[in-house]
Amino acid sequence: MIIGLTGPMASGKTTVVDALKKQGFKLVTLSDIVREECRNLGMEEKRENLMNAGQMLRQKNGPGVLAERALEKIQASPGDKWVVDGIRNPAEVEALRKHPDFILIANTAPEDLIVERIFSRKRADDTLDKEAIRQKLRREMGEGEPPDGQQVGKCVKMADHVFENTMPFDEVESAFKELYDKILNT
Numbered sequence: 001m002i003i004g005l006t007g008p009m010a011s012g013k014t015t016v017v018d019a020l021k022k023q024g025f026k027l028v029t030l031s032d033i034v035r036e037e038c039r040n041l042g043m044e045e046k047r048e049n050l051m052n053a054g055q056m057l058r059q060k061n062g063p064g065v066l067a068e069r070a071l072e073k074i075q076a077s078p079g080d081k082w083v084v085d086g087i088r089n090p091a092e093v094e095a096l097r098k099h100p101d102f103i104l105i106a107n108t109a110p111e112d113l114i115v116e117r118i119f120s121r122k123r124a125d126d127t128l129d130k131e132a133i134r135q136k137l138r139r140e141m142g143e144g145e146p147p148d149g150q151q152v153g154k155c156v157k158m159a160d161h162v163f164e165n166t167m168p169f170d171e172v173e174s175a176f177k178e179l180y181d182k183i184l185n186t
Helices: 013-022 030-041 047-061 065-075 090-096 111-121 130-141 152-158 169-184
Strands: 002-006 026-029 082-087 102-108 161-164
Touching: 002 013, 002 090, 002 152, 013 026, 013 082, 013 102, 013 169, 026 030, 026 065, 030 047, 030 065, 030 082, 047 065, 047 130, 065 082, 065 090, 082 090, 090 102, 090 152, 102 152, 111 130, 130 152, 161 169
Parallel strands: 002 082, 002 102, 026 082, 102 161
Antiparallel strands: none
């Protein structure tokens, strides 16, 4: 089984990944593939550069390249339970759908809550300018992006399941486990 995760930054995907790891899932992140590319290009690994490097990879190798590389990593590794985090383009969804046991989950949260979360997590690469955060969210969702760029909004619409991650942090794991159990029982 491969569970793919899509959704905007700070929507709580990492918390969902941690819940899946407790269920025995191994992790491949498309962001790590982009980070590798940044290092290869000598670019600093900050959000803007990562977004640009991901777009360059898609333009050079096709819009599904990150998912194709993730599938290669999965096929070269032991294990039958995987989570692929950081899906941001519909072509990545399509590439992963070639695997017969792929399920896409959209992890979502309202924009105002996302802005609050970014302010509270205080990561070094996060801006604390609310309008700049909203602009990054809109870009990530697809506004002003080419078809091979960031298109999280379209990926969310392609999801098999939506997890509205609006609960307090300490309740996310149990709420997600309910969705996971439902997926297993269908």
